[in-house]
Amino acid sequence: xxxxxxxxxxxxxxxxxxxxxxxxxxxxxxxxxxxxxxxxxxxxxxxxxxxxxxxxxxxxxxxxxxxxxxxxxxxxxxxxxxxxxxxxxxxxxxxxxxxxxxxxxxxxxxxxxxxxxxxxxxxxxxxxxxxxxxxxxxx
Amino acid sequence: xxxxxxxxxxxxxxxxxxxxxxxxxxxxxxxxxxxxxxxxxxxxxxxxxxxxxxxxxxxxxxxxxxxxxxxxxxxxxxxxxxxxxxxxxxxxxxxxxxxxxxxxxxxxxxxxxxxxxxxxxxxxxxxxxxxxxxxxxxx
DNA sequence: TTCCGTGCAAAAATTTTGCATCATC
DNA sequence: GATGATGCAAAATTTTTGCACGGAA
Numbered sequence: 001x002x003x004x005x006x007x008x009x010x011x012x013x014x015x016x017x018x019x020x021x022x023x024x025x026x027x028x029x030x031x032x033x034x035x036x037x038x039x040x041x042x043x044x045x046x047x048x049x050x051x052x053x054x055x056x057x058x059x060x061x062x063x064x065x066x067x068x069x070x071x072x073x074x075x076x077x078x079x080x081x082x083x084x085x086x087x088x089x090x091x092x093x094x095x096x097x098x099x100x101x102x103x104x105x106x107x108x109x110x111x112x113x114x115x116x117x118x119x120x121x122x123x124x125x126x127x128x129x130x131x132x133x134x135x136x137x138x139x
Numbered sequence: 140x141x142x143x144x145x146x147x148x149x150x151x152x153x154x155x156x157x158x159x160x161x162x163x164x165x166x167x168x169x170x171x172x173x174x175x176x177x178x179x180x181x182x183x184x185x186x187x188x189x190x191x192x193x194x195x196x197x198x199x200x201x202x203x204x205x206x207x208x209x210x211x212x213x214x215x216x217x218x219x220x221x222x223x224x225x226x227x228x229x230x231x232x233x234x235x236x237x238x239x240x241x242x243x244x245x246x247x248x249x250x251x252x253x254x255x256x257x258x259x260x261x262x263x264x265x266x267x268x269x270x271x272x273x274x275x276x277x278x
Numbered sequence: 279t280t281c282c283g284t285g286c287a288a289a290a291a292t293t294t295t296g297c298a299t300c301a302t303c
Numbered sequence: 304g305a306t307g308a309t310g311c312a313a314a315a316t317t318t319t320t321g322c323a324c325g326g327a328a
Contacts, residue, residue, distance in 0.1 A: 018303095018306095018307090019307085019308090020301080020302050020303070020306090020307060020308065021302075021303095022301075022302075022308065022309080023301095024308080024309070025308090041292090041293085042292085054309095054310080055309090055310085056309070056310050056311070057292095057293090057310095058293090058294080058295085058309080058310070058311080058312095059308080059309060059310075061292095061293065061294075062294095062308080062309085095257065095260050095262070097260075098263065104260070106257060118234065118245060118269075119274075120273075120274035120277075121234050121236075121243070121269075121271055121272070121273050121274065122271045122272045122277070123234070123269045123270070123271040124237065124270055124271040124272070125269070125270045125271070126267060126268070126269050126270075127267070127268045127269075127270070128265060128266070128267050128268075129265070129266045129267075129268070130257075130260075130262045130264075130265050130266075131262070131263055131264045131265070131266070132260055132261045132262040132263040132264070133260070133261045133263070134259075134260055135258075135259035135260065138259075138261070157282090158282085158283090159281090159282060159283065159326085159327050159328070160327075160328095161282095161283065161284080161326080161327075163283080163284075164283090180317090180318085181317085193284095193285075194284090194285085195284070195285050195286070196317095196318090197284080197285070197286080197287095197318090197319080197320085198283080198284060198285075200317095200318065200319075201283080201284085201319095222317095
């Protein structure tokens with residue numbers, strides 16, 4: 001799905017939930033859509049500030065929470081303390097470099113063999129995090 | 140490995156690294172060894188306070204960091220903002236309830252089919268997090 | 279005795295909230 | 304025009320740090 005289509009989906013979801021479509025919300029979502037780095041709130045804020053200097057940190061916090069609630073971004077945890085956000089909704093997993101902290105999306109060709117139910121636990125989604133050393137840290 | 144053996148391993152690692160063995164460090168590690176809940180720093184602190192009221196939060200923060208550095212606990216991220224710690228070093232994965240936030244260890248019978256190397260990335264460890272609804276939240 | 283580790287308190291960093299104003303619908 | 308969103312600043316929360324003292328080696 002391209003960015004335009006994603007933004008249209010966002011508009012649609014907002015209308016469904018009676019959420020207003022504001023420039024701030026679009027800006028936050030667009031940063032997330034264009035980024036492959038799974039940015040923290042602070043990183044999102046810094047990127048937005050270049051274009052829209054008036055946007056406040058509080059709004060970014062509020063917006064990522066909304067985006068998470070309406071299912072357009074996922075909160076992801078990797079390494080360190082920072083909460084990060086990811087707008088890539090397609091099934092994918094992550095490689096995290098334990099040296100430099102960089103994150104890279106990984107898709108498997110072969111599926112992971114994980115049951116949909118364990119001991120009465122219903123599994124909605126699976127996140128596989130692989131930790132190791134990335135090529136540029138090998139040297 | 141039982142708790143006694145784990146504590147001996149801890150003592151050994153400390154000697155290797157010229158770290159002093161203090162009651163506080165043992166207390167923190169013991170809480171982590173006995174807990175299956177993957178506690179946060181605050182939860183560790185509260186448990187220790189019952190036995191050793193003088194221990195400070197700062198020490199707990201410093202100790203979990205040391206334990207992580209010497210490879211005796213893992214920092215795990217699941218849901219929400221809290222950083223949690225896990226002293227179970229055996230290969231296992233986690234189920235996280237997206238309603239109540241509870242965490243449960245999961246071991247697979249069948250292995251997950253994950254390569255040891257992807258595009259020049261060397262994979263040291265894999266963490267599979269399954270998100271869903273636990274039995275007590277189904278009602 | 280020598281250091282390293284600790285407690286305490288202060289500082290720093292991160293996240294949330296209340297409220298008046300503003301913008302979207 | 305009504306309602307909900309925003310910015311700002313303050314508050315709450317979480318984590319880190321400096322320093323003098325105390326305890327482990």
